[in-house]
Amino acid sequence: MEILIKASQFILSLSLLIVLHELGHFIPAKLFKTRVEKFYLFFDYKFSLIKKKVGETVYGIGWIPLGGYVKISGMIDESMDTEQMKQPAQPWEFRSKPAWQRLIIMLGGVFVNFVLGIFIYIMLMYAYGEKFLPNENVTDGVWVQDSLATDLGIKTGDKVLTIDGEKIKKFSELTIGFVNGNTYQIERNGQILDKEIPENFISKLVDRGKDAGAILLPRYPFVIAEISEDSPNTNADIQPKDIVVAINGNSIKYFDEAQTELDKVKNQEITITVQRGIETKQVVVKVTENGKLGVGLGQLSFKDLEKLGYYQLAEIEYSFAEAIPAGWNKSWKTLTDYVKQLKKIFNPSTGAYKGLGGFISIGSIFPAEWSAQSFWNITAFLSIMLGFMNLLPIPALDGGHVVFTLWEMITGKKPGDKFLEYAQVAGFVLLVALLLFANGNDIFRLFK
CATH class of the missing domain: 2.30.42.10 (PDZ domain)
Incomplete structure (x- = not known):
């Protein structure tokens, strides 16, 4: 039952994000009078689970839950419909539109993902506010139970002050701070110490397994x-x-x-x-x-510890006007943290690539019991992550198309159709390789 609840939330979240992302391409395409031949949730290789033609567009649900797409006439995309590109360009086709219109169509999906993520975070701040243990309220320092914290150079009673020079606001942000950071500062017996985060910290963190618990805890009675x-x-x-x-x-x-x-x-x-x-x-x-x-x-729960006088929790309520900057700040931090993690993944010496996960990893972050707050928190995170990933300058992603269009706008020279076809194939091969690696990591961890 637990797996079913997690899987249901994952599919619901993924479906919502895919449909809205593709709408981000679909709406400007229609506004610029560009023909959209297909609008699909999931991929429909060979056959569809559901499909219905309305006007000039076939709407459907495919059987391969790896994403979704809109097939826009006159565009080299996932469908690799090269036969269409051999025919003379028609006024309703993507390739006939001015570069600025094509740029807006291609950026539409990413734009929707970022706006959706920001909107969800704003509404979460307004509906639930924030409840957390401020790091500065852990006045007697941390409790070290894990050898990984010892490897970092932290002892029980140390107070973690900053990571990469940035003050830590929430105690729960310490682990992600160590993942993204390079240096940190602690207070030990009244003395301020500056330390470096070992390059292989992430590798060791991944090797512990996801059920190993936090590396640092507040001190408990x-x-x-x-x-x-x-x-x-x-x-x-x-x-x-x-x-x-x-x-x-x-x-x-x-x-x-x-x-x-x-x-x-x-x-x-x-x-x-x-x-x-x-x-x-x-x-x-x-x-x-x-x-x-x-x-x-x-x-004891943090609430119980607060009642006993051990820790003072922060509980912030936001009006709608206050929730807007709070939601924006949360979105920005989510994005910057993700970018930092991506940089670590592309540095083999950190071992962060071992933590790269696929659908099992993403599905597992959903709770085993339905929680609207948790569901929307995760969906907002995934929306921002999806927006950023699609913006990467890789052919077959929106970012790749954007790069080629910007090149055309700057130089006045449009890349040839053959070049775009080869780039699309190369990008698709790269994405499939990354997909296989990420999901292979998941399977390896399951057996391990």
Whole structure:
């Protein structure tokens, strides 16, 4: 059921983005009186699932869910209809239109993707606002549980101040900051330290697997989740949800402090102080030879941690007027973060190419339960990503057509049809290779 819910959201989001992207080409084409022969969601090689001709255009749904297209008369595109190009140019054909009109038609899909992404982010800011843990509110530093954070040179209690000189606003942005960044600054015991992010950081991050958890966490209190069956303290007066606040009279605030104290008293009987609701109790317990109490560590939500006074969350509500710049800023950050990641992917030494994913990776980012906020957040991200990818100057993408059209407008010389055909084939081969590589990565990770 979980896979079905994720897949349904992915198909819905993808279909919405494809249809609106193609409308971005379709509408200006019709405005400039250019004939559109086909408008398709998904590709229809050999046959269609659904099709219906309305006027001069066939509307349909193909069976290959790798995208969609509009077939515009007199244009060398995915259809590779070279026979049409051998005939004399007709007034309704793409190739007969002025260069500026062809440029607008080609940029229409990208324009819609960017506008859609911005619009969704604006509406999300207006409807839900923002709720997050400000990085500056993690006053006692981070909790390091992962060797990857240690490889970065971070220790428990360090405060991450900036990445590439930019102050981190949200604690949740730390990991993506390390992915995109090159240098960072921390505060350790009152001393400011500048450090470099290892070039192979992304490679190691990918190798951990997507279920490995965050590399950095805010420091948590020692909350007891359960008492293990083989615990030496099954008969001790400790209960789930108890918070350990002192060990042998030494006050502790966080679990990492508790572990330091327990390591000093291995194989000993000690007294711990627990907070149980509004009550505080002292309990005699036995420490194992490994410095454990034989209990599971419980996790609290940020809301619970806020109630206990550990962290102060930020909750921002926006009027519609305020949501416009907030949504724009969110869109811009999404785009710039994506561009930084793309640069890392094209640098083999970072190993970022191993994280490149296909349809399985994209589908997996949707939640296992329906959430309108999550769905639209992901759809906005995908829309901006799709817009940028289509703008890349690769033949077979909108950006490739745009480059050729701009060249014509600047030099006054139109590229020949044969050149455009060969460029289209080369671009298509490149895209298929990237598609196979990305989805191959997905399959490899599944088996791994």
